[in-house]
Amino acid sequence: MKIIRRFKRGLVLILIAAGILIFLTGCWGKREVEELAPLLGVGFDLGDKPGTFLITQQFAMPKKGGETGAEIEDRTFSIEASSSREAIEKISKVTFRTPFMGSLKVIVIGEDLAKSGDFTDMLDFAQRFAEFRRSMYLVLAKGKAQDILSIKLRSGQLPSMAIKGMIEGGDEISSFPTVRLGHYLTILGTKSTAPILPVLESVKAGEGIEYKAEKENEAEEIQIQGAGVLRGDRFVDLLTDEETKGYMWLENDVIHRLINTVGSGESKVDFGGQVISSKTKYKVSDNDGAIELKYQIKASIAVDEVLGLKKQLSETEWLELMKEAEKDFAEVIRKECELSIQKERELGLDFLGIGRHVEQKNSKYWKTVKDQWEEKIADFPVALDVQVKIHHSGMSSSSVTTN
Structure with a gap:
């Protein structure tokens, strides 16, 4: 008898559910x-x-x-x-x-x-x-x-x-x-x-x-x-393209970059490379009331091209050449950043967000300069520390294309 009663109750529930589904009209206001x-x-x-x-x-x-x-x-x-x-x-x-x-x-x-x-x-x-x-x-x-x-x-x-x-x-x-x-x-x-x-x-x-x-x-x-x-x-x-690239470095927005140097060292060799990783940090320092913003940029670069190399190099010479490449790549990054900072000073517009950084790190000082910030931008001290590390210099230090 219990089994029959359970069966009847289950049948009633199924019929009720079916009745509800029949009267449902679907989504209102739908658009195919x-x-x-x-x-x-x-x-x-x-x-x-x-x-x-x-x-x-x-x-x-x-x-x-x-x-x-x-x-x-x-x-x-x-x-x-x-x-x-x-x-x-x-x-x-x-x-x-x-x-x-x-x-x-x-x-x-x-x-x-x-x-x-x-x-x-x-x-x-x-x-x-x-x-x-x-x-x-x-x-x-x-x-x-x-x-x-x-x-x-x-x-x-x-x-x-x-x-x-x-x-x-x-x-x-x-x-x-x-x-x-x-x-x-x-x-x-x-x-x-x-x-x-x-x-x-x-x-x-x-x-x-x-x-x-x-x-x-x-x-x-x-x-x-x-x-x-x-x-x-x-x-x-x-x-400009270079000023925008400087903005990208200073905003810590560089994920990968294709980057080329113009040989300025003793070897007069040009390098082409790709940024593997980079990190930009900033620090607001207070030296007896003199406020300064300092950017620190660290980049890891893989060398893809060595242009203008005229002879085969020993292992020691190759290591010295890669040290030169690090300096040349750092100089390219520094130049792009300096051009962007210079543009900000000329325009009197803080598109780099330097004021935002100052406010976050030294709100007391910011309150004293925020109303004249466009005028302050022209000579606000900004320092750069650019460090480049070559983590990959290609498959070989020698090449059949050199004499």
Whole structure:
């Protein structure tokens, strides 16, 4: 009898559960993936009319009959509007799919808009709207953002995805900063530190690089080189490639670097190498009221090339040559850092975050100088200690290419 009662109770529970499932309506307000238009990149430029912006939105659309689901076609729209929301509304009227903002990877700021200082209004929408993520990348375009997002790359990639790939692969050369929306907003809120953005530009065949273009003088490639410094939300000046590399060293952002020397020692030999690892530390010292910031940079480098070596070397001579290489590599790093520090002094803008370091280590002193910090930057003492160690000098100390 007990077994029968248990069986009846179990049957009743199964029927109740089945009844509940029948009346469930599923997810409310769901949107099928096939009905969405994933937004990959957005570009902001000044509009022709006062108070307007030229907003470019690049969507992804899967290719019909594509071999893989990753193949996408280009759907890029540009429209003049007074706000981001207005632009989305206008573009939604001509797309047959609902724009999805959560997939946005890159925001490109046009040079003219950055100089006007009005682009933070566009970013305000990006940080408030729930679908956007603060992890999206920010880049500054040389020229118009619309032109960058409209380039037809030879690889067939959409410019937004190519930019994302370049940024995420940037650790291999560590020659430009990676700036996400959240990081930019944090720096903007510190007041003392000047924001910095990597600079993006188009490259034509013959402009420092040669390649076969489908059409003569067609811009088919893009590159990230250098960085732009801002005062608050207004673009002020560009850092050169070397100045930007100095910034990367001082910010402890060098993961790997390709680095070359110009022979200055007795041997007149040039070296090419790769940074295996590096570490930058800083110390704020107080010598009887004289405050100084000292950077200590330690780098481990593998030598890939020895150029200009005219004879075979003994083991002792080879060790001496590697000591010379350490000095030459350290001098290259020192020069890049000094150029970056010099640029900071010239601009009167603390894009290196020296004030932030001083505040963390000596808040009492910082309170006395923070209101005049832009003037103090020009002559604030900064010292450098660069140490390089060669941990790998190639497979052989001799070569058949030398006499």
